[in-house]
Amino acid sequence: MPAPALIERPGQRRERRKQERPGELLEAALTLFVEKGYAATRIEEVALRAGVSKGTVFLYFPSKLELFKEVVHCNISNRLEQWSDFLQQFEGSSAELLRLTMLLWWERIGSTPASGISKLMMSEGHNFPEIADFFHRAVIQPGQRILRSVIQRGIDRGEFAPIHPDHAVQGVISVMVFLALSRHCAPLNSREFMSIDPVHYLNDQAQLIARGLARTSPAQQASGGGRS
Amino acid sequence: MPAPALIERPGQRRERRKQERPGELLEAALTLFVEKGYAATRIEEVALRAGVSKGTVFLYFPSKLELFKEVVHCNISNRLEQWSDFLQQFEGSSAELLRLTMLLWWERIGSTPASGISKLMMSEGHNFPEIADFFHRAVIQPGQRILRSVIQRGIDRGEFAPIHPDHAVQGVISVMVFLALSRHCAPLNSREFMSIDPVHYLNDQAQLIARGLARTSPAQQASGGGRS
Amino acid sequence: MPAPALIERPGQRRERRKQERPGELLEAALTLFVEKGYAATRIEEVALRAGVSKGTVFLYFPSKLELFKEVVHCNISNRLEQWSDFLQQFEGSSAELLRLTMLLWWERIGSTPASGISKLMMSEGHNFPEIADFFHRAVIQPGQRILRSVIQRGIDRGEFAPIHPDHAVQGVISVMVFLALSRHCAPLNSREFMSIDPVHYLNDQAQLIARGLARTSPAQQASGGGRS
Amino acid sequence: MPAPALIERPGQRRERRKQERPGELLEAALTLFVEKGYAATRIEEVALRAGVSKGTVFLYFPSKLELFKEVVHCNISNRLEQWSDFLQQFEGSSAELLRLTMLLWWERIGSTPASGISKLMMSEGHNFPEIADFFHRAVIQPGQRILRSVIQRGIDRGEFAPIHPDHAVQGVISVMVFLALSRHCAPLNSREFMSIDPVHYLNDQAQLIARGLARTSPAQQASGGGRS
DNA sequence: AATGAATGAGTATTCATTCAT
DNA sequence: AATGAATGAATACTCATTCAT
Secondary structure, three states, rough: OOOOOOOOOHHHHHHHHHHHHHHHHHHHHHHHHHHOOOOOOHHHHHHHHOOOHHHHHHOOOOHHHHHHHHHHHHHHHHHHHHHHHHHHHOOOHHHHHHHHHHHHHHHHHHHHHHHHHHHHHHHHHHHHHHHHHHHHHHHHHHHHHHHHHHHHHHOOOOOEEEOOOHHHHHHHHHHHHHHHHHHHOHHHHHHHHHEEEEHHHHHHHHHHHHHEOOOHHHHHHHHHHHHH | OOOOOOOOOOOHHHHHHHHHHHHHHHHHHHHHHHHHHHOOOHHHHHHHHHHOOOHHHHHOOOOOHHHHHHHHHHOOHHHHHHHHHHOOOOOOOOOHHHHHHHHHHHHHHHOOHHHHHHHHHHHHHHHOOHHHHHHHHHHHHHHHHHHHHHHHHHHHOOOEOOOOHHHHHHHHHHHHHHHHOOOOHHHHHOOOHHHHHHHHHHHHHHHHHHHHHEEEOHHHHHHHHHHH | OOOOOOOOOOOOHHHHHHHHHHHHHHHHHHHHHHHHHOOOOOEEEHHHHHHHOOHHHHHOOOHHHHHHEEEEHHOOOOOOHHHHHHHHOOOOOOHHHHHHHHHHHHHHHOOHHHHHHHHHHEEEEEEEEOHHHHHHHHHHHHHHHHHHHHHHHHHHHHHOOOOOHHHHHHHHHHHHHHHHHHHOOOOHHHOHHHOOHHHHHHHHHHHHHHHHHHHOOHHHHHHHHOOO | OOOOOOOOOHHHHHHHHHHHHHHHHHHHHHHHHHHOOOOOOHHHHHHHHHHHHHHHHHHHHHOOOHHHHHHHHHHHHOHHHHHHHHHHHOOOOOHHHHHHHHHHHHHHHHHOHHHHHHHHHHHHHHOHHHHHHHHHHHHHHHHHHHHHHHHHHHHHOOEEOOOHHHHHHHHHHHHHHHHHHHHHOHHOOOOOOHHHOOOHHHHHHHHHHHHHHOOOOOHHHHHHHOOO
């Protein structure tokens, strides 16, 4: 055991950093943009947090705005596919599918740094219409489409009442938005609020929504179930 | 009559403006802070929107930060009382009380410029801990207390299942947060989303939550209640 | 005589400065751009030389480049007209007209700050093609046209040999360029060189060129004159 | 047939480059300094143009300023000797000597990259007094001395009128300056101007100046000389 | 009270220079 | 010797704040 791996040789270090630099910078930038907003985040802070100097940031991103765009792009890309892929092949009840959909969203998106992007878009959308549009096309619309298909499946299979799916989608999304924001927004972040476990919360809300959507009221289901 | 109404005497006019100036400035500032964030809002823009010159803003507010604080303070104060006052004396079912509470919140707070403050706190809370704390003490905590008392009333009267009230409060608040934000955040603001009427949405959600909280399911309540 | 004019009242001062500011800034900028070049001139230096602070420059010119453009524009405009107007109505010999043209150029253009613009264009033309083009259209081409018309007049009246006018124009311009640059370029600026008086120099050169252009050689003129 | 010319052995190549590097760098730097000015020229551009990396420049020149100095030094050194050497032994008329002097200047200096140095000094002289002084001592003064000796020779031999030689030197230099600059300055560089061939132009001007300097007019010389 | 010209601290960005490889 | 990633001093530009009018 002659060469202790714990001591990194500088050469290796330099090389490895070069590969990882952009990622480290994007991560630092995401955190700060989410916390402080675009305007209030200084490039030097991003650099500091990534452990490099101011100038290095501009070695990888030509401007603050481009860095911002990259932060948004990199944290959005193809996460949604991971989400929807799984759902196509589900065979159980639509209530259960809804619950799984919401939990899967949490696992794949809500609990990841990607949720910070949503907060960012809420805060900065007005200032960067172009980026907000991209976010809308890449996240909001596909997300809605996925949820709508879940609801529609329930209606098609006679499990849910034939209401306008968008009303239900709206309800589901509000739960997801709240959860995503609660990790990044001071007022939703505080002691009392976050005492509740996200997964628990999602299960509760999924059940609540499914009940509300049920074709026959749960009681009827229950009594009907009781009669059979 | 001697005084032609068409010709405003400058003195009067000036006098009137002087009284209204702070309010006009606060209104302009609120709009811009909500839209663009604190850092990205320039004092000159606020002045322009209020129809005065940059210097005038500093006549009424010693600094940008103080203006910001005032915007938060003025739009929060005593709205909550208006909200809770009414609820003390309600005598109907707790499900109905919950519905009324949510609708009243919308009428007195959610649909007013005060909702912009919530968006502001979500965006800027991290940057201004002092103000965020004030917001938390003045809005979040009292709001939670009001909602908790509504839920507790339902439990005490045997209408709601004896679950931990905070879980339900959480659900109600997420609906309110979503609605408040949807008026000010680009991504929630878009075509599809806002096709739904807030009052309608609140009614739906109130009903959903009440069902979920019901000691027995409404159907059971109805039939079971009849039988017992 | 109560108010001593020597003591400027601050109010007056402020007012007057506001009117004169742009001119003062342009003058300071011209001097520095000519001396140090565009890139090496710092805005703060311009401000300092004009007796104001950095920020004030941006109150009047949106960017360094715009300031540069304005410096070029303002020092070029309509000087050439002043030059050519006079020449239309001249009735003497073309040799004399050429001499007057050159002296008038010195008086109206060469000896003014406008000559600095020529030096600037020589130094910075490559970096600012757009501005160089403007300079070419606004100064070079009209200037050549004026000189060419003077030469052409001599040819038409049989005073000058019917050579290609441009060759002569070239010679005249080289004299003017040299003189314009000698005021602003270190190497041409030095002791020995500038011991010669510009007006004297111009007279000499004008005579030289006129002789060279003369239809008959001076000797023939002289001997012819002797015979008559 | 051992060494296939197509395949350069790296060693040789590297060796050869090593020798040529400084020259290639100086050449690239000269071009860029002349075109864009000192401040606007980036070291990286110089490197790029010389086909090496930024760091390599600093291997050969300790700083940008030193590179600049070297550019000036290397392009000035001993060219003037080449010029003057030839002139010592000339035996023809002084008018012819003047013509040859100017043409030789063009061949040895004016048409070479050295002319760029003159442009550089015109543009940057103010910023680098030390270098401008060197240029003055190494180029301007010797150049004037050479021209003055030519004129003086003409006066001594009774060919030129006994005027102050500097007036004539001035005239000759203005022609040379104009020609040197015309190759590097945008405004003098343009279509119309450069339609004239430098050698042709120099011949014309040399003749013009010689005529102007002639003790008696050439015609008189011719006839008078014949008669006497 | 109101104005808007003036200020200067603060931030994004550039680029000469260093240095580990 | 050569590279190019990293640095940080320098500079254009912004904008909250001041102040003479």
